Structures are given as C-alpha cells and as structure tokens.
Amino acid sequence: MGCDTKAPDGYDPRAYPPVAVTVDVVTFTIVDNQLQILLVRRGQRPDKGLWALPGGFVREDEGLEAAALRELHEETGVVAEPRHLEQLGTYGTPDRDPRMRVVTVAYWAILANLPEPKGGGDAAEASLFSVVMVEADALKLAFDHGNIIKEAVERVRSKLEYTTLAAQFCPPEFTVSQLRRVYEAVWNARIDPGNFHRKVTTSPDFLRSTGGSTDPRARGGRPAKIYSPGEAEYISSPIMRSPSPRPTPRRRRPPPEQPKPPR
Amino acid sequence: MGCDTKAPDGYDPRAYPPVAVTVDVVTFTIVDNQLQILLVRRGQRPDKGLWALPGGFVREDEGLEAAALRELHEETGVVAEPRHLEQLGTYGTPDRDPRMRVVTVAYWAILANLPEPKGGGDAAEASLFSVVMVEADALKLAFDHGNIIKEAVERVRSKLEYTTLAAQFCPPEFTVSQLRRVYEAVWNARIDPGNFHRKVTTSPDFLRSTGGSTDPRARGGRPAKIYSPGEAEYISSPIMRSPSPRPTPRRRRPPPEQPKPPR
DNA sequence: TCAAGTTTGTGTTGACAGGACAAGAACCTC
DNA sequence: GAGGTTCTTGTCCTGTCAACACAAACTTGA
Known part of the structure; x- marks a missing residue:
C-alpha cells in the first residue's frame, strides 16, 4: 500500500x-x-x-x-x-x-x-x-x-418508455400532440397519433385535463384539449419505441389468396 | 470563486x-x-x-x-x-x-x-x-x-425483469428450476413453474441446451434438461415481477350463474 | 354555403402475450 | 404397481397493442 x-x-x-x-x-x-x-x-x-x-x-x-x-x-x-x-x-x-x-x-x-x-x-x-x-x-x-453524451441520450430515450418525464419537456399546460412531438423528437421516430392519444390519456394520472382547449385559429383543425402533468411518475405498461425486436414481421392483412368470403 | x-x-x-x-x-x-x-x-x-x-x-x-x-x-x-x-x-x-x-x-x-x-x-x-x-x-x-444497499437491491430486482443477468447467479450449467429459484430469491416471490419455463425457454438465446439432463437420483422427479447461458443480454419482453399494478383484479372464473351451455 | 383540408379523438379488429390451471412425462420410493 | 415429486407442455381466457378506419371540430377558399 x-x-x-x-x-x-x-x-x-x-x-x-x-x-x-x-x-x-x-x-x-x-x-x-x-x-x-x-x-x-x-x-x-x-x-x-x-x-x-x-x-x-x-x-x-x-x-x-x-x-x-x-x-x-x-x-x-x-x-x-x-x-x-x-x-x-x-x-x-x-x-x-x-x-x-x-x-x-x-x-x-x-x-x-x-x-x-x-x-x-x-x-x-x-x-x-x-x-x-x-x-x-x-x-x-x-x-x-x-x-457521456451517448449514454445520456440512451438514458433519456429509455426513460421516456416507462416514466412520465416527457411532460417535463413541455410547458406547464400542453396538448397530447405536443407531448407526442416530444416522443417523436427524442426517439427520432414517427408515432401513430391515435394509439398514442389513447395510451397517454388512459394511463392513470399521467395527464390531467384542465378543461380548456386550444384556439385552433393558429393552425386549423379540431381544437385540442389542454392537459397538465399528473402525479404519476411511472407508466404502468411502458410505451415501446420502435417495435424493432418485433417477434414476427407480423404482416398485417396477408394478401387474400381467395376472394373474401362474406361473413 | x-x-x-x-x-x-x-x-x-x-x-x-x-x-x-x-x-x-x-x-x-x-x-x-x-x-x-x-x-x-x-x-x-x-x-x-x-x-x-x-x-x-x-x-x-x-x-x-x-x-x-x-x-x-x-x-x-x-x-x-x-x-x-x-x-x-x-x-x-x-x-x-x-x-x-x-x-x-x-x-x-x-x-x-x-x-x-x-x-x-x-x-x-x-x-x-x-x-x-x-x-x-x-x-x-x-x-x-x-x-446504498437499498438502491442496489432495487436495481438488481428490476434488472432481472428485462435482462438475462439471473443466469449469472447460477453455476455455468443449470436447470430451469435453478434459474426460477434465483428469481424467487431475488424477488422474494413465488413464480408459476410452468409459465416461467415457457417464458425463459422461448426467449431468444436466453438459454442454450447442453443436451444433458440432471441425474434425478438426488431428489426424485423427472430429470431436468441442463442449460448454459446464451448470448442474449436482454429479454425481448420483460418478465414482470408481482403483477401488482394488475389493471383489474381479474377474477378468474366468475361463479357460473347458469349451467355452462355446450358450445 | 359548401367542399376540401387539417388536426383531434374514438372505434374496430386481429394478432399476440401471459396468467391460471390442468395434464402429461419421467423419474423416485415403498 | 401406487403414490409422490419434479419437469414440461397444453388449454383457455383476457388484456394489450398496432394497424387502420372513421367521426368530430375546426379553418380556408371557391
């Protein structure tokens, strides 16, 4: 010694x-x-x-x-x-x-x-x-x-899967699409708006509705409900990015070899 | 300064x-x-x-x-x-x-x-x-x-969910039940042997069969196949400990109010 | 005023994963 | 053999999720 x-x-x-x-x-x-x-x-x-x-x-x-x-x-x-x-x-x-x-x-x-x-x-x-x-x-x-940056990026990407941290990138009040764009920016991927909406709004206490809606004058389209972050820190069942280890290619709608029988 | x-x-x-x-x-x-x-x-x-x-x-x-x-x-x-x-x-x-x-x-x-x-x-x-x-x-x-110990325990418990680290607690060759007992010890919980067996044997490259089987003379029962750790570091779909955030109590088999109709 | 476009939100469907549980397989001892 | 134990596979059923269709609510422009 x-x-x-x-x-x-x-x-x-x-x-x-x-x-x-x-x-x-x-x-x-x-x-x-x-x-x-x-x-x-x-x-x-x-x-x-x-x-x-x-x-x-x-x-x-x-x-x-x-x-x-x-x-x-x-x-x-x-x-x-x-x-x-x-x-x-x-x-x-x-x-x-x-x-x-x-x-x-x-x-x-x-x-x-x-x-x-x-x-x-x-x-x-x-x-x-x-x-x-x-x-x-x-x-x-x-x-x-x-x-160090590489490991930090990987950390923030994976934390978004199972925590509610994404809301911290947003202003105190935000819409579901704003939140979705956070995920899309961090993961550098496109996310289905409908499924994402259902997922985050049904996740217990991830989001709290403020009752308000956006003024659509800005960009057109249906006004979005406004939310603030809830108390939950974790998402019960994670949002998975990139179903890359997709078990099977899971081809949706295999080409109908035969005319679809009326059911 | x-x-x-x-x-x-x-x-x-x-x-x-x-x-x-x-x-x-x-x-x-x-x-x-x-x-x-x-x-x-x-x-x-x-x-x-x-x-x-x-x-x-x-x-x-x-x-x-x-x-x-x-x-x-x-x-x-x-x-x-x-x-x-x-x-x-x-x-x-x-x-x-x-x-x-x-x-x-x-x-x-x-x-x-x-x-x-x-x-x-x-x-x-x-x-x-x-x-x-x-x-x-x-x-x-x-x-x-x-x-520090508290945080380490939490870390090892959660790592067993989504990595193949549990095998590192075992000798170089082991059986599925030995591996299950690792999970049970770390999580301090009981795990269904059948479902666990299917889960780890179908998880890609978690385990590799050595071809051998245990000698049952020791303890009776059907001989178990012997495995060694595979190359995979992560489990594609995690093994969840304690389905605690169980969405619904999911009462199995609601009392049949009416005699089961043959289908 | 109405059509077209855009964004938000919900419904539907089929595949899949996993828990509860049963049962078969392969061995032991008595 | 009978009964017990352990390993392994099968069945059933339910919840989840991706894909995708579609409805809702608004704007703009003809």
Whole structure:
C-alpha cells in the first residue's frame, strides 16, 4: 500500500490520493421539434476550442447535485431551473484528463423549451446542438464527453418508455400532440397519433385535463384539449419505441389468396 | 470563486478542493435460496464495529472498476471473480463521512454461489447477510450504506425483469428450476413453474441446451434438461415481477350463474 | 354555403402475450 | 404397481397493442 497511516479497514481519509472530483451536465431541451443538448466551448487547453459539457469542480462543502446546478448556470447563463436532474454515472478512467486524475460525476437534465440559447456567461460560448448531429460525430468534443453524451441520450430515450418525464419537456399546460412531438423528437421516430392519444390519456394520472382547449385559429383543425402533468411518475405498461425486436414481421392483412368470403 | 488560478472555463485541476474518492461494492449472491449481500465489520472509528460495504480509496492510477474489484478481494478474502460488475451510483452528500469530504462510487456485483463466506483477509471480519434481514433494519450499518444497499437491491430486482443477468447467479450449467429459484430469491416471490419455463425457454438465446439432463437420483422427479447461458443480454419482453399494478383484479372464473351451455 | 383540408379523438379488429390451471412425462420410493 | 415429486407442455381466457378506419371540430377558399 505504501501508506502507513492506512487503517486496517483501508479507510483513512486523511491520507487520500490526489484525485479531483468534478461534475458535468448533459442538458436536454427540444427546439424546433428536435432533441438538443447544451454545450460550451472550452477556453483553455487541453482541448481548447472544442465543445464540452458544462461542468467543473465540486466544492468542499457542496453536494453533487448542487454543484451540477451551479455549473450549469454559471457556464451557460441559463437562468431557468431544470425540470429534472438525475445522476447518469461516474467516469473515472485514469487518463481521461491529461493533466491529472479527474473523476467526474455526470448528470443529465431536462429544460423546458429554452427560448434562446443564451451566450455563455463566464466568457465562454454556449450553444445548443441537435442530438442527431452529435450522434453523427459532426462535432469534435472534449475529453470523453462524446461517450457521456451517448449514454445520456440512451438514458433519456429509455426513460421516456416507462416514466412520465416527457411532460417535463413541455410547458406547464400542453396538448397530447405536443407531448407526442416530444416522443417523436427524442426517439427520432414517427408515432401513430391515435394509439398514442389513447395510451397517454388512459394511463392513470399521467395527464390531467384542465378543461380548456386550444384556439385552433393558429393552425386549423379540431381544437385540442389542454392537459397538465399528473402525479404519476411511472407508466404502468411502458410505451415501446420502435417495435424493432418485433417477434414476427407480423404482416398485417396477408394478401387474400381467395376472394373474401362474406361473413 | 476565491481561487485565482481558476481558468475562464472553471477547470484547472491543479487547484482542486480536498475531496477523497472511494469505491464501495454491494455484492449479491444466493445462498440457501436467499438473496444475500457481503458485508465487512468496521475495525476503526467512526462507526467502529458496525457492518459496512467493502470499499476504500481509489488509487491515483487505478480505474474505478479496478478499485472496486481490488477492495472486494482485499477486504473480504473472496477469490472468485464476480460474474457481473456494474456501477450503481455516486454518493457525495457533504457530511456522509464525519472526518472529511468523501465521495464514493458504488458498484454492485453478482457472485455465483459463494460456497463459504470466508472470513475477511485484512484483519476484518466478512460475512453474508440475507437481504430480507437488512431490509428489516435488523442490522446497524455504517455511514449511508443502508441507503446504498437499498438502491442496489432495487436495481438488481428490476434488472432481472428485462435482462438475462439471473443466469449469472447460477453455476455455468443449470436447470430451469435453478434459474426460477434465483428469481424467487431475488424477488422474494413465488413464480408459476410452468409459465416461467415457457417464458425463459422461448426467449431468444436466453438459454442454450447442453443436451444433458440432471441425474434425478438426488431428489426424485423427472430429470431436468441442463442449460448454459446464451448470448442474449436482454429479454425481448420483460418478465414482470408481482403483477401488482394488475389493471383489474381479474377474477378468474366468475361463479357460473347458469349451467355452462355446450358450445 | 359548401367542399376540401387539417388536426383531434374514438372505434374496430386481429394478432399476440401471459396468467391460471390442468395434464402429461419421467423419474423416485415403498 | 401406487403414490409422490419434479419437469414440461397444453388449454383457455383476457388484456394489450398496432394497424387502420372513421367521426368530430375546426379553418380556408371557391
């Protein structure tokens, strides 16, 4: 061990190795019907000029979540409180930062429609990027942040299947189609409007009707009922994205080899 | 910030706050048809004498997983490699350790049938405890380890629903009932043998038949086919534990008010 | 005023999955 | 053999869901 102050249970904090602890935040929002994440441009080496997740040191007497919120605000100028903040995982490969050992605790957050991606506050530049662009590796990212983002995207996609978190992307009052467009943006897929409507309106306490309806003057069509989020956190039977592991191709309506007999 | 070496992006590792990073491991195994976890008795203050998760410092040039494995082996004397090791989460409430700021990265692991809970190696005592006992708060635990264990138990329970991890609790070759008893132990519930059998044998590449059968001399009954784990990591349609959110009580067989008409 | 278009919401239908339960299959002991 | 135990398959029935049709409610334009 080479550390003679070490107690028999290997746990004496007064002689701890030099490891820095930081937090990083993957912030999701939906703009223009696309899932976007908030990045800042690094102002110093290493990886100067590359885009990175907002983040920084955890202070000595600061909780991890508090540090994540503080860095999100400080580095991006975002003033709105996230509608959701959740730990994603901790990344501590010894050489992930070339300067020294840095262990980072990653969080992911949902921000309701961020009107304008405000320029960063701390002399840094902040901007929104669509997830499909990031997934296409169209952006050079600092450190292992590409990997962290990849895992965060997978997390938010799967969480929408079995939780009611999608409503957190919406304003406090919204319609079923607005909610559907959240799912379509996050999953990057098209969803049948009728089945989706039935699913979310019958899921217990997912949505609460406010009694109101939209003014259709804007876009034509039947006015939609307005809902606010219910108390339920989980969806009893998940909404499945992409029936990809479709057991059988399940060809609907096999070509009628014989004229349909009247029944 | 009060830290003039801080760069504009708030990220200069040469001036990091004094925070120690440790790992803790929640190790699950099944003994005597019960889900058990491995704990060590603390040999020094604080919480001296209390039971705790095996864990300790992350060394400067050591990965987090490597540190978890090392501490598991060092503190418990376990020689077998875990069949699964996965990050659970990171716990960093500022006052969770009274001596200084300690951020711990928790892992959970699966160990196939540990024959004997070997006494600890590092002058510490190691032992297995059934999860139901720990859940009943029958044990005083150090720090916030009770909370960590609670979250680990929930994690392993839910992972068994949609992954094939249950097989990792079994020896390399096993029968369907052995696998069922894993589910029953982890979920602390009874499962219908027939439906379970159909479910796991038809789930694509969950199990692979070795061709062999058990020798029934031991316990009587029809010999069981022997399987080894397949390549699949996920179960296409999850096995649900406790149909608790049962939509309707679904009274089977409503009392026949009228004699059953032949159809 | 009416047709056409658009969006919202509901009905219908057929396939499928899964729980309750029964029963067959393959072995043991007595 | 009889009876017991365990493994494995079959049956029935119900709930869920995707596909798709269609009704409802509104706008716009002829």
